[in-house]
Amino acid sequence: MIDVLIIGGGIAGIETACSLQDLGYETIIVEKEKTIGGHLNDWDTLFPTHRSASEVLAHYTDETRKRALTIYLNTYVISVKKQDDGTFEVHTSRDVVFRSKAVVVASGYKLFNAERKEEYGYKIYDNVLTSADLEVKLKDLKGEFKTPTDKVPERIAFIHCVGSRDEKSGNHYCSKLCCVTAVKQAIHLKQLCPKAEIFCCYMDLRMYGPGFEEMYREAQEKYHIQFIRGRLSEVGENSNGTLQLKVEDTLAARPCKIQVDMLVLMVGMESAKSTELFAQSCGLKCAPNRFIQPLDHHIGSNLTNVEGLFTAGTSIGPMSVFDTVNHAKATAFAIRDYFINTAR
Amino acid sequence: MNIEGKKQIWNAYQKEIAENDYFYARSCIRQNFFPASEVAFLRILREELHKNIIDDPNHTTCTGIGYHSDIVPFDTIQTVVARQFSLMTQAGLEHMAISCVTSFGIYTEILDLWHHFPEQLEKIREYLYKATKREFNLPKNIAHTSDVIYKFRNEIAEKAKYKLVNKQTGEPLNVVEHIGCHYAKMFPTKGVGGAEFPQVLVGMIESWGGNVVDYPERRHCCGFGFRNYLVQANRGYSISNTKKKLESMKPYKPDFIVANCPGCAMFMDKWQYTLAEMEGVTYDENGYGIPVLTYEEMAGLVLGYNPWDLGLQMHQVQCESLLDKMGIEYDPKAKYLDKNGNQMPLPEKPSCLKV
Numbered sequence: 001m002i003d004v005l006i007i008g009g010g011i012a013g014i015e016t017a018c019s020l021q022d023l024g025y026e027t028i029i030v031e032k033e034k035t036i037g038g039h040l041n042d043w044d045t046l047f048p049t050h051r052s053a054s055e056v057l058a059h060y061t062d063e064t065r066k067r068a069l070t071i072y073l074n075t076y077v078i079s080v081k082k083q084d085d086g087t088f089e090v091h092t093s094r095d096v097v098f099r100s101k102a103v104v105v106a107s108g109y110k111l112f113n114a115e116r117k118e119e120y121g122y123k124i125y126d127n128v129l130t131s132a133d134l135e136v137k138l139k140d141l142k143g144e145f146k147t148p149t150d151k152v153p154e155r156i157a158f159i160h161c162v163g164s165r166d167e168k169s170g171n172h173y174c175s176k177l178c179c180v181t182a183v184k185q186a187i188h189l190k191q192l193c194p195k196a197e198i199f200c201c202y203m204d205l206r207m208y209g210p211g212f213e214e215m216y217r218e219a220q221e222k223y224h225i226q227f228i229r230g231r232l233s234e235v236g237e238n239s240n241g242t243l244q245l246k247v248e249d250t251l252a253a254r255p256c257k258i259q260v261d262m263l264v265l266m267v268g269m270e271s272a273k274s275t276e277l278f279a280q281s282c283g284l285k286c287a288p289n290r291f292i293q294p295l296d297h298h299i300g301s302n303l304t305n306v307e308g309l310f311t312a313g314t315s316i317g318p319m320s321v322f323d324t325v326n327h328a329k330a331t332a333f334a335i336r337d338y339f340i341n342t343a344r
Numbered sequence: 345m346n347i348e349g350k351k352q353i354w355n356a357y358q359k360e361i362a363e364n365d366y367f368y369a370r371s372c373i374r375q376n377f378f379p380a381s382e383v384a385f386l387r388i389l390r391e392e393l394h395k396n397i398i399d400d401p402n403h404t405t406c407t408g409i410g411y412h413s414d415i416v417p418f419d420t421i422q423t424v425v426a427r428q429f430s431l432m433t434q435a436g437l438e439h440m441a442i443s444c445v446t447s448f449g450i451y452t453e454i455l456d457l458w459h460h461f462p463e464q465l466e467k468i469r470e471y472l473y474k475a476t477k478r479e480f481n482l483p484k485n486i487a488h489t490s491d492v493i494y495k496f497r498n499e500i501a502e503k504a505k506y507k508l509v510n511k512q513t514g515e516p517l518n519v520v521e522h523i524g525c526h527y528a529k530m531f532p533t534k535g536v537g538g539a540e541f542p543q544v545l546v547g548m549i550e551s552w553g554g555n556v557v558d559y560p561e562r563r564h565c566c567g568f569g570f571r572n573y574l575v576q577a578n579r580g581y582s583i584s585n586t587k588k589k590l591e592s593m594k595p596y597k598p599d600f601i602v603a604n605c606p607g608c609a610m611f612m613d614k615w616q617y618t619l620a621e622m623e624g625v626t627y628d629e630n631g632y633g634i635p636v637l638t639y640e641e642m643a644g645l646v647l648g649y650n651p652w653d654l655g656l657q658m659h660q661v662q663c664e665s666l667l668d669k670m671g672i673e674y675d676p677k678a679k680y681l682d683k684n685g686n687q688m689p690l691p692e693k694p695s696c697l698k699v
Contacts, residue, residue, distance in 0.1 A: 115349070115352070115353075118353055118538065118539075118540035118541065119540050119563075121349075122349075123346060123348075123349035123352070124345065124346050124349035124350055124353075124541070125345065125346075126345070126346065234540075234563055236558075236559070236560030236561065236562060236563070237345060237558065237560065238560055239559075239595055239596060244560040244561075
């Protein structure tokens with residue numbers, strides 16, 4: 001029997017595994033994708049420093065190799081069953097059944113499907129992208145930045161809170177990272193296309209982390225990005241492929257129309273479908289927002305209602321990379337405490 | 345524009361539309377401004393599709409315009425709707441086919457309300473019984489009449505004498521489709537194709553050979569908006585909304601507009617005259633304006649019905665340019681003859697819009 005089975009090979013899972021190994025515990029990671037790193041694989045740069053995401057990914061890849069962590073790729077967790085003796089039986093898409101003394105749910109998040117906001121025209125109008133699409137585009141960029149219809153953009157708009165704080169989407173919560181991501185991406189595009197006018201349409205700007213507010217100020221003062229407090233009501237396509245946005249400017253108290261070459265939808269974070277499925281299998285309590293409910297928000301955010309079953313990273317809600325790393329380290333210490341207490 | 349994206353949305357919003365045996369709920373506006381459209385609908389269903397549809401003269405207004413103008417209380421309109429259901433029940437039918445988009449929205453809203461608040465349904469049953477001694481069953485299926493034509497669009501295409509194609513060039517006609525707000529914006533699942541990219545008219549246009557124009561203000565209100573028009577002082581809002589739409593569609597050179605809502609067809613047609621008088625502008629290249637059809641008129645033309653039997657002479661923007669493009673044969677001299685062949689009084693000519 002292994003000490004800890006970790007569900008998810010993103011940065012939360014790997015950081016937890018590394019920290020647990022440092023504490024002397026044997027771990028395995030079960031990852032549904034063909035590679036480790038989760039969403040970081042698709043990201044170009046990270047806020048607030050514009051550091052390349054691949055650097056962080058390379059760090060974790062090196063750690064994985066150096067420590068010879070055991071990782072099962074392309075493996076889905078089907079169910080997690082707690083046994084009478086307090087250990088866990090984990091059934092996966094492989095024939096083998098894993099047994100462990102503790103389990104960590106580090107299954108991450110999924111991005112909001114922007115097609116659900118039908119009025120924004122994602123997957124219908126060619127020049128409507130999501131923030132994730134833009135990261136991929138920037139990551140693969142060779143030469144000049146152009147819109148999907150091959151034009152150097154003169155006007156670009158970012159729409160915040162797509163699928164977040166949105167009752168119609170069933171997501172009342174704030175995804176918390178989209179604001180700063182929009183600021184980061186807006187600056188990046190302004191650097192690539194200095195002549196472009198860039199608009200950010202927001203509800204509130206939630207610059208909660210160190211360096212975020214400074215970046216927001218820089219976006220306005222240095223890069224002249226225009227922030228409009230208001231929601232997008234609908235998008236239409238002009239005959240030349242440009243887009244017409246109908247936006248409410250709540251500070252000016254008037255509706256406005258904006259013509260842009262490209263629209264970026266800042267998609268929020270949702271609980272991964274797989275998390276919900278195996279949470280049901282082991283009686284794991286989920287919060288109304290469908291993420292896993294921590295046992296105690298303040299002093300036990302790594303613990304769950306099932307003893308021996310822990311969480312790390314965004315399985316409990318939206319988190320940045322550095323929040324995820326810190327949470328994962330704390331999970332390792334919570335597991336150590338659990339083993340010490342159960343051994344007594 | 346990615347049509348596959350639209351198809352995905354359409355797949356998510358396919359509603360059940362009854363196959364046969366409809367109770368017909370007429371529209372107040374349409375009977376006044378497009379009276380032949382409802383006649384054409386009944387003719388298409390009975391003579392072309394061989395369906396059973398009851399058109400009961402005891403049917404009344406749904407009072408929707410009064411309701412949306414805050415002069416008819418909610419309990420009253422529910423009781424009126426309950427009475428229509430009692431007529432349907434009395435006729436031994438279970439399916440409503442509703443001609444007006446406002447009525448369709450009201451029926452949908454009231455059925456949804458009764459579903460969530462059954463005590464309200466019981467109250468209305470009591471009101472209706474006290475007032476009329478009538479009882480009723482809830483319909484098993486309600487459809488807007490454009491849904492019904494949509495359902496049988498391929499059968500109509502098989503019987504078509506004309507296509508939505510420019511006979512001279514062989515190119516598909518460019519058609520602007522406009523959906524009434526109350527068709528699906530309140531209850532997206534009740535409209536074919538949902539609220540943002542409705543398929544109901546697109547399906548007809550494409551089946552009959554036309555090309556759908558997607559222009560930036562496609563989803564914008566036609567300008568009716570009830571209070572925008574009903575309160576005389578607000579009519580500037582009404583016409584400015586219509587103007588916004590017409591200006592937005594003009595660069596696409598539409599051959600005609602088709603609407604599934606009585607108010608939309610009326611306002612996009614009649615405000616073209618008013619805008620021409622006010623500003624000297626028309627929204628086509630030759631000064632005739634853009635013809636506005638109902639979907640039954642469009643279906644009737646495709647089926648080869650006489651344009652004057654379809655009531656096209658009642659429109660503000662005259663439709664001969666469209667008839668010529670489609671290669672439809674018509675007798676210009678018969679345009680203003682009544683059903684007995686007598687000459688009706690000729691309408692005055694507008695000062696700007698060509699007729």
